[in-house]
Amino acid sequence: MIMQKTIAGEVSIKGKGIHTGYETTLCFKPAKQNTGYVFVRSDLPGKPQIPALADYVFDTSRGSSLKKGDAVVRTIEHVLAAVVGCDIDNIIIELDHEETPIIDGSSKYFTEALQKIGVVEQEVERKIYEIKQRCYLKDEEKDVEMYLIPDNEYRITTMVDYNSSVLGTQNAKLKNVSEFNKDFSAARTFVFLSEVQALLKHNLIQGGDIKNAIVFVDKILSQEELDHLATVFNQPRVSVLEEGILNNVKLNYPNEPARHKTLDVLGDLALVGLRFTGHVMANKPGHKTNVEFAKLIRKQIEQSYGNTSVPH
Numbered sequence: 001m002i003m004q005k006t007i008a009g010e011v012s013i014k015g016k017g018i019h020t021g022y023e024t025t026l027c028f029k030p031a032k033q034n035t036g037y038v039f040v041r042s043d044l045p046g047k048p049q050i051p052a053l054a055d056y057v058f059d060t061s062r063g064s065s066l067k068k069g070d071a072v073v074r075t076i077e078h079v080l081a082a083v084v085g086c087d088i089d090n091i092i093i094e095l096d097h098e099e100t101p102i103i104d105g106s107s108k109y110f111t112e113a114l115q116k117i118g119v120v121e122q123e124v125e126r127k128i129y130e131i132k133q134r135c136y137l138k139d140e141e142k143d144v145e146m147y148l149i150p151d152n153e154y155r156i157t158t159m160v161d162y163n164s165s166v167l168g169t170q171n172a173k174l175k176n177v178s179e180f181n182k183d184f185s186a187a188r189t190f191v192f193l194s195e196v197q198a199l200l201k202h203n204l205i206q207g208g209d210i211k212n213a214i215v216f217v218d219k220i221l222s223q224e225e226l227d228h229l230a231t232v233f234n235q236p237r238v239s240v241l242e243e244g245i246l247n248n249v250k251l252n253y254p255n256e257p258a259r260h261k262t263l264d265v266l267g268d269l270a271l272v273g274l275r276f277t278g279h280v281m282a283n284k285p286g287h288k289t290n291v292e293f294a295k296l297i298r299k300q301i302e303q304s305y306g307n308t309s310v311p312h
């Protein structure tokens with residue numbers, strides 16, 4: 001018998017949102033049994049709550065964002081991945097602005113904060129739903145395929161293929177969620193240099209905001225461009241490393257992009273709102289399809305176990 005878990009006390013993390021640039025404090029707080037994962041906007045009147053459920057997703061363009069009433073929380077996936085990775089069932093995630101801090105683009109700082117404060121057992125048993133039938137989702141336009149097949153554990157296998165000389169095919173396997181903290185939580189988000197340059201040109205990002213991101217160099221750079229990037233990144237010199245990335249960071253794992261995509265799948269599928277067992281196989285996953293798949297899994301659990309099994 002496995003009992004539900006929450007955290008032993010409160011712990012805060014401060015940082016800027018990657019898309020909005022707002023400085024935000026995120027505070028993890030313990031929650032009663034059967035609460036699930038709930039976001040709170042402490043800066044808004046009445047401190048509205050937004051349950052972390054797929055039904056509340058309203059935007060998946062650059063991250064997964066939730067909305068209930070007028071309250072919005074943005075870019076929630078890295079935080080939720082850390083919560084799942086730390087084996088937590090019930091938690092309040094309070095924000096004093098709309099977007100979670102990006103920190104280094106991974107889940108590591110959230111994971112460390114949760115581990116530091118400690119995870120404790122509660123008095124009610126954890127319910128785990130066994131997936132009995134396959135789920136399948138295909139997005140022709142985005143060339144994404146998602147499978148969920150019955151398994152005695154919750155596992156995720158991810159395949160990415162960017163069809164680029166610097167980032168081709170990569171796989172990552174999370175064989176058990178207990179591997180997450182050590183082997184996946186430090187996998188950072190990544191971008192292609194051509195995207196960064198387009199954003200810089202239109203003043204949509206500040207160099208400081210991407211100082212921790214992995215930048216894959218998908219074009220040949222002139223010295224002038226390298227010098228400009230050095231100024232933007234606030235570094236004495238910018239060069240391209242052997243792996244085809246800019247020298248602002250070193251890779252934490254050789255297949256860091258595939259691991260980060262696995263982290264995103266884990267975080268987005270937390271929006272199912274229930275524990276389940278099954279093997280997720282994600283081919284070129286993205287937030288839009290991850291969220292659609294979370295809804296599909298909810299529907300399948302509802303069909304197998306009855307209406308009242310799924311929280312709303």
Ligand SMILES: [Zn+2]
Nearest residue numbers: 077189260264
């Ligand atoms: Zn991500």
